[in-house]
Amino acid sequence: MVEPLLSVEGISHRFGGLLAVDAASLWAPAGSITSLIGPNGAGKTTLFAVISGFLKPTAGRVRYGGEDVTGEPPHRLARRGMARTFQITKPFAGLSVRDNILIGAHLRHPARADALAVAETVARDVGLGELLDRPAHTMTAAARKRLELARALATEPKLLLLDEVLAGLNPSEIREVVPVIRALAGRGLAVVMIEHVMQAVMSLSAHVFVLAEGRIIAEGSPAHVTADPAVVEAYLGHGAAAKVGAHDVH
Amino acid sequence: MPSPLILVAAVLNGLMTGAVYALVALGLTLIYGVLHIINFAHGALLSAALFAAFFAYQILGLDPYLAVFVLAPVFFALGYALQRFVIGPAARGDERNMLLVTLGLSVFIENALLYAFRANTRTVEVSYAFKSIDLGFTFLAVPRLVSLAAVFAVAFVLWLIMALTDTGKAIRAVAKEKLGAELAGIDVAHVYALTFGLGTACVAIAACLLIPTYYVNPSAGNAFVPVAFTIVVLGGMGSVPGALIGGLVIGVVESLAGFFLGESLGEVGIFLIFILVLLVRPRGLFGSST
Amino acid sequence: MKGFLLIAIVVAAFAAVPLVVHSNVTLNFLVVALLIALAGQGWNVLGGYGGQYSFGHAAFFGTGAYVTAVLQMRYGVNAWIGFAAGIAAGSAVGAIVGTLAFRAGLRSSYFALVTLAFAEVLRILASVAPITGAGVGMLIKLDLRAQSFQFQSRALFYLVILALVAVALVTAQMLERSRFGAWLIAVRENEDAAMALGVDAFSIKLGAMVLSAAITAAAGGFYAQYFLFVDAGIAYGTWISIEALLTPVIGGVGTVFGPLVGALAAKSLGEGAKLVTGDVPGLDLMIYGAMLVLVIRFVPHGIVGAFADVSDRIKRRVLAARAPAREAVHG
């Protein structure tokens, strides 16, 4: 069997007294969308931060492309082809949309002209083509989410970690972004998305991991995990069950 | 090995010097704890307060220990006004702006003093400047004993303000959770200014305690800045007990170091300690955001 | 390309000044203004583009000045070589301070404090070390020959400092157009986001610090050759740390022409005040301190930035008028 592009093995991370991630394991193959779901505070963002090198795990290993990359700094992982978006968006506020994406494009294109061309193409792909000259600090929350996505894509990644890029978008905006993400997997990227929009998870992902209180409590096909009583309980316990099916996405 | 009694004397001396350091550091740490800014104008404000104490004595004949009760409120008001009408509006909450604004104020105050009073060094002559108490093995200078006592008094009063008054509660609320305090209807700009005022009042008190035995010129206050910064970083940014204890400790360390190494190494030493403290403290303690 | 053309025009205009102005007082004023602009351009690389505000650029200025002077006077080294060595030594100090500060993760206030402390340490050491002339300072022997980096005519000195400023302007312009510069700006705007996009924030900041130190050290070396005297209070004094940051702040941080514009504005104001009240100590720095506060309060992007803001606003209004429908959808 071929090793998946990303495999996370028994990662734990502790913030002082709080064990935010507790021996979590997951994997994500190229050319497919994997979802990571779970109630608020489950440790999903923390797990992403560990995978992408922003936090050093207390225990466990991150394997990427067949190598152990645990503890490597973020910029080196980005060079290896790992890209992430931030749940709380971090735009380069003083720069235009074009220059924001340019920074990402520079990773593979040292020459400014080449990087600018890539930035414009990527911007058009995610629907920011009209906003290229806008200063990032004047953008709406929804547009910032797209900017996160665009910057990450501009680095031409092999693995894309998306932290709630659909949150806060209205249904028509979600309908615009979902095909973009699907196309990425179609192009061979490994996509891991943290998502609350259940319909998107159901329609997009091949495999779903469920995190609750730092532990992976279930995994499998979308249909399989949503039928799992442990998952339903984890959500109901936090009153989030209502979210399931609240959005209508195709 | 020097006799233990001499060492005890050096420690006592250090404690008394450290008292003034603690007071200067107290103001700095108070401002940092609430506003999260390093007040680069602190040293210049100390110089200004030294001039104020000097002229209060020279022109009005006001004894420095009595001048405290005038200058502390005056400098409180000055600090309040500076934060409310100059620093706050100019910096607009941006950390880099705050840095530059307090630096600009510092340069302005110091050079305005230089412009007005020239670089001459002045001293006051009070009758008790050289009074001391004979302990048998050493002498304790009375003005320094007064400083030590005053620092504890100031710390106690500050504690009373913080613990018991509504103002103190508001200050603590803002220090802990600015957004929450704002939502709870606390006027944050007012609280910031109050805190800056309290910090500046500490400087005025320190000046009144210093002037009987120290000197004044436009950069006199700067001598205390690296020491005060070191104490604040060492004692934990924003921690009042930390500043108090840190001040006394640094005073003792300096006194012992002067005793063993000689005075000349002192000035470089304090900067090197300061750099070391900044560099080796784990980065988590420097929780300042970009 | 437009940027380089503008630099060429500005430099050519400055170069023409000695053809019409022969007053030594005026030329001296311009030399000093350009010297401060150069020191400020150094600060601008790190502070303006990189967002790392140093309060201790005197550390680099002073090292440039002292190494230039000491190599000549103590070791008989040629002045130009001494000048180059001064730049190298300044860069080395930048590399050391940068490595320590950035490794320790120092940011904003703490970075300002630590740079200030390093400059002070060097100042105190220079005021006691015999090799620097200790408290007395160091005179450079008068030797008015070009190969000794000394010139009979002030106009030549002026052209040399202008050439150095031109190099610094071109450097800044290249920075704006390069990947290194883009990454440096990204680190200023958001370090985490930059790292996620593959930017090695530590190396970028360190590189900026070394470049910044080199430029400011060049200003220091020139200072030594122009005034033929250095002492600890001049070379490592707080005045230069302040003027190095003041000029870009007034002119516009993170802009190519900010330091030059700011230096001319600050020096004009300082000299103007001296004309009015006479040369009283403290006057110019008092004005600079007030300017710093007032500029941040009322012209937060500096003079160059203010012009850019206005032209941006006009451009946006024109665009909005042309395509109102589009703006409405995305606004």
Ligand SMILES: Nc1ncnc2c1ncn2[C@@H]1O[C@H](COP(=O)(O)OP(=O)(O)O)[C@@H](O)[C@H]1O
């Ligand atoms: N920097 C941090 N310091 C301390 N605790 C944190 C930090 N970041 C997150 N946490 C805590 O870790 C837990 C997991 O948070 P997070 O990973 O953001 O969850 P999720 O993304 O699943 O909502 C939460 O209890 C959160 O409060």
Ligand SMILES: [Mg+2]
């Ligand atoms: Mg999260």
